[in-house]
Amino acid sequence: MIDNLALGLSHGLMMLAAFLLLKRPDLDREPSPHDAPEKKPAPIEKPRRDA
Amino acid sequence: MRDLAFIAFLLAFFGMGFKRPFLLVLVYVYIDIVSPQRLTYLLLNSVPISLIAVALAVGGWILADDKRDTRVGGRQVLIVLLLLYCWGTTIAADFPVEAKEKWDWVWKALAFAAFLPLTLRTRVRIEALLLFMILAASSIIVVGGIKTIASGGGGYGQLNLMVDNNSGLYEGSTISAVAIAIVPIIVWFMHHGTIFRPDWRVKAYCVALVFACLLIPVGTSTRTGLLCIGLLALLSIRNVKRKVAYLAMLGVLGLAAIPFLPSTFTNRMHTIKTYDADESASTRLAVWKWTIEYAKANPFGGGFNAYLGNRIRYDLKTTPGAAEAPKVEVDKARAYHSAYFEMLGEQGYPGLAIWLAINLIGIARMEFIRRRYRDPDGEYAWAGPLAAALQSGHIVYLLGAGFIAIAFQPFIYMLIGAQIGLDTYLARKRSEQSFRPMRRSAVPSPA
Numbered sequence: 209m210i211d212n213l214a215l216g217l218s219h220g221l222m223m224l225a226a227f228l229l230l231k232r233p234d235l236d237r238e239p240s241p242h243d244a245p246e247k248k249p250a251p252i253e254k255p256r257r258d259a
Numbered sequence: 260m261r262d263l264a265f266i267a268f269l270l271a272f273f274g275m276g277f278k279r280p281f282l283l284v285l286v287y288v289y290i291d292i293v294s295p296q297r298l299t300y301l302l303l304n305s306v307p308i309s310l311i312a313v314a315l316a317v318g319g320w321i322l323a324d325d326k327r328d329t330r331v332g333g334r335q336v337l338i339v340l341l342l343l344y345c346w347g348t349t350i351a352a353d354f355p356v357e358a359k360e361k362w363d364w365v366w367k368a369l370a371f372a373a374f375l376p377l378t379l380r381t382r383v384r385i386e387a388l389l390l391f392m393i394l395a396a397s398s399i400i401v402v403g404g405i406k407t408i409a410s411g412g413g414g415y416g417q418l419n420l421m422v423d424n425n426s427g428l429y430e431g432s433t434i435s436a437v438a439i440a441i442v443p444i445i446v447w448f449m450h451h452g453t454i455f456r457p458d459w460r461v462k463a464y465c466v467a468l469v470f471a472c473l474l475i476p477v478g479t480s481t482r483t484g485l486l487c488i489g490l491l492a493l494l495s496i497r498n499v500k501r502k503v504a505y506l507a508m509l510g511v512l513g514l515a516a517i518p519f520l521p522s523t524f525t526n527r528m529h530t531i532k533t534y535d536a537d538e539s540a541s542t543r544l545a546v547w548k549w550t551i552e553y554a555k556a557n558p559f560g561g562g563f564n565a566y567l568g569n570r571i572r573y574d575l576k577t578t579p580g581a582a583e584a585p586k587v588e589v590d591k592a593r594a595y596h597s598a599y600f601e602m603l604g605e606q607g608y609p610g611l612a613i614w615l616a617i618n619l620i621g622i623a624r625m626e627f628i629r630r631r632y633r634d635p636d637g638e639y640a641w642a643g644p645l646a647a648a649l650q651s652g653h654i655v656y657l658l659g660a661g662f663i664a665i666a667f668q669p670f671i672y673m674l675i676g677a678q679i680g681l682d683t684y685l686a687r688k689r690s691e692q693s694f695r696p697m698r699r700s701a702v703p704s705p706a
Contacts, residue, residue, distance in 0.1 A: 210405050211421050212261065215298070218398035219268050222289065225390055226275050226282055228454055235281060235383045237325065240691055 262299040269295065269308065273315070280319030284378050285391045287312040287371070291669050292395035294429075297422050313371065320378055328687055332679040334617055334624075335373045338672075341606075341613045342369040345563070348606055352562025361563035365667045372672035379680025380687075382641070383453065388677055389444055390454055392670065397468055399428055400438050404471025407478030407521075418478040428670060435484030436659025437670055438472040439491055443498075443648035445469050451641040477520060480527040483662040487655045494651045498644070541588070543596045543662070545573035550595065550604040560607030567592045598660035614666060618657060621678050625650035628685060642685055649678050 229235050269286070276283035290296075290312050296303040345365060352358030379385050399420055406418060422429040428437060449457050449465045457465075476484020492509055499505040517525075530540075549569045553561065561568065570591045595601040602611040625646040632643035656671050665671065 210409070211402055214401035214405065215261075215398050216264075217401060218394050219264075221397075222391060222394045223268065223271065225387070225394065225454055226272060226285070229282065229383070229387055230275055230279055232383055232454075234381055235279060235387065236381065238381045 262301050262303065265295045265299055265303060269303075273312075276315065276319065280316075280323045281378060281384055281387070283312065283316040283319045284375070285387060287316045288388065288391050288673060289395050291368075291371075291673075292392065292428060293398055294422070294427060297429075309367075313367070316378075317374065320374075324378065325380065326377075329377060330683040330687060332376055332683050334620055334675065334679050335376055337613055337617050337620075338369055338373040338675075341610065341617065342366060342373070344610055344613060345369070345606060348560045348562040348610065353565045354562070354567050357567060358563035358565075361667075364669075365563070368667055368669035368672050371669070372676045375673065375676030376679035376683055379677070379684060382684065385645075385677060385680050385684060386452065386454055388673070388680070390448070390452070392673055392677075393441055393445060393448070393468075396428060396434075396437060396441060396670070397471070399434055400468070400471050400475055403434065403438075403478050404474040407474040428668075431479035432481045432483050432659075432663045433665055433668060435476040435479050435481040436487050436656060436663060436665065437668070438475040439484060439487040440652040440655040440659070440671075440674070442469050442472050442491060443495070443651040444645075445472070447645055447648040451644060477524050480524045482528060482531050483659050485528055485531075486662075487659050490658050491651065491655050494654060498647050498651070539596075541573045542571065542590060542593050545571040545590075546593045546595060547597065547600050550600040554603050554607060558607050560603075560605050560610050563605050565604050566595055566601075569593060595664045597662060598664055598666035601664040601666045617675065618653065621653055621675055622650055622657075624682050625653070625678060628682065632685070639685065639688070642681065645681060646678075649674065649681065653678070 269290075272282065272286050272289070276286055287309070290309050296306075296308060345362065349355075349358045349362040375388070379388065403418055403420055418431060420429050420431075420434065428434050445465050445468055448455070449462050451457070452461065455461045473488060476488060496502055496505065546566065546569060549571050550566075553565070553569070557565075570589075571593060572587060572589050574587055595604060598614075599611070602614045606614070628646035629643050629650060632639045632646070634640065634643070652674060653671075656665075656674070660666065
């Protein structure tokens with residue numbers, strides 16, 4: 209009885225935590241200053257007409 | 260019935276892991292701590308769930324995770340070095356069969372500890388790892404806490420923690436030390452958690468869980484646990500603002516708790532003072548002496564479970580202060596009962612040195628982070644207190660390790676993994692911040 213109560217409580221909370229983590233975009237990725245230059249290179253390289 | 264519940268839980272957990280691969284790392288953490296296969300009678304026993312979980316966790320990281328700017332901490336290198344060294348001593352072990360048995364789980368704990376920090380790239384991941392470690396351990400701690408209240412504790416080695424085979428975290432002394440070591444981290448969640456926002460419900464649960472943690476040494480009547488509580492109380496003085504009020508509260512609570520302590524606990528705690536009349540303590544001292552001599556003859560260690568070769572003699576006082584001659588006891592194959600001597604005997608001086616380096620560097624690095632991020636209004640206000648909590652937990656473990664052979668306890672290696680993850684995460688953030696002003700200054704500089 210006590211065993212099942214404790215197991216149910218801890219496992220329920222773990223399930224809830226996992227579910228909440230699914231909805232967190234910052235679990236896998238945080239904004240970084242490296243992000244900005246990655247998107248820009250294309251328009252910067254376009255004007256190289258002399259090449 | 261319980262089997263089916265565990266299977267449903269694991270399937271749901273694995274399923275979520277396929278959506279967000281980091282959750283597979285947490286599945287392995289869960290399986291390693293709770294060992295659901297040991298709590299069930301059918302089905303799960305026959306499937307290597309631990310192996311499946313680790314394969315999926317590593318596979319998920321290789322295939323799906325972002326590996327840009329991956330940093331390897333110096334301690335990860337040391338852990339791999341320790342792993343290779345242990346492999347060497349296992350090959351040349353005094354007791355090859357028994358050494359292989361221990362090697363089979365030690366290498367997994369070490370390899371996972373070296374791998375874990377690679378996945379801890381975001382704050383939420385570090386938090387998620389610690390949250391799952393605590394919740395997984397709480398499945399044992401809550402059982403122990405409730406049973407201690409209900410029965411007044413079972414006495415040493417008697418508290419029923421659901422599993423009989425006394426291994427992993429289900430062993431009384433080990434869970435005592437671990438339960439106290441995680442208290443500072445639980446307290447951290449009361450202020451800085453983001454997965455479960457610290458509202459009144461979260462705080463109430465954390466307080467109840469801390470209480471359950473403090474009850475574990477009472478329920479298991481382990482002297483090591485009591486020492487760990489004392490050390491934790493001392494370490495906490497550093498982290499509280501109102502120190503005098505804290506000390507007063509500690510004194511009042513300590514005195515108030517005494518009448519409620521079960522006699523099995525107080526009787527056992529009294530034996531701390533009369534250690535020379537106590538067989539458990541006397542054998543420890545004799546084994547430690549033997550280990551020092553053994554290491555002189557075998558400086559590179561005897562491999563796992565080398566203690567099986569010991570033959571010890573020790574004097575035991577029959578009654579303290581009595582005039583009669585001490586009783587001479589003879590024994591053999593006594594376990595180390597200390598992680599330090601476990602490392603010295605099994606892995607020799609080099610193994611002990613690497614192990615100490617992994618642990619002590621961790622404490623030093625956490626001190627560095629603690630001081631650097633102490634500003635409560637800074638961007639990383641959560642990091643300083645987390646480093647302090649991880650450091651306090653680690654110091655408590657190192658005290659417990661003085662009396663329990665837990666040098667390779669996987670839970671602690673996960674804690675070390677979290678420390679390395681926090682350290683490399685903050686180092687990455689620092690380098691990003693130094694990168695940012697350079698770009699900004701590059702634009703207006705011509706003006």
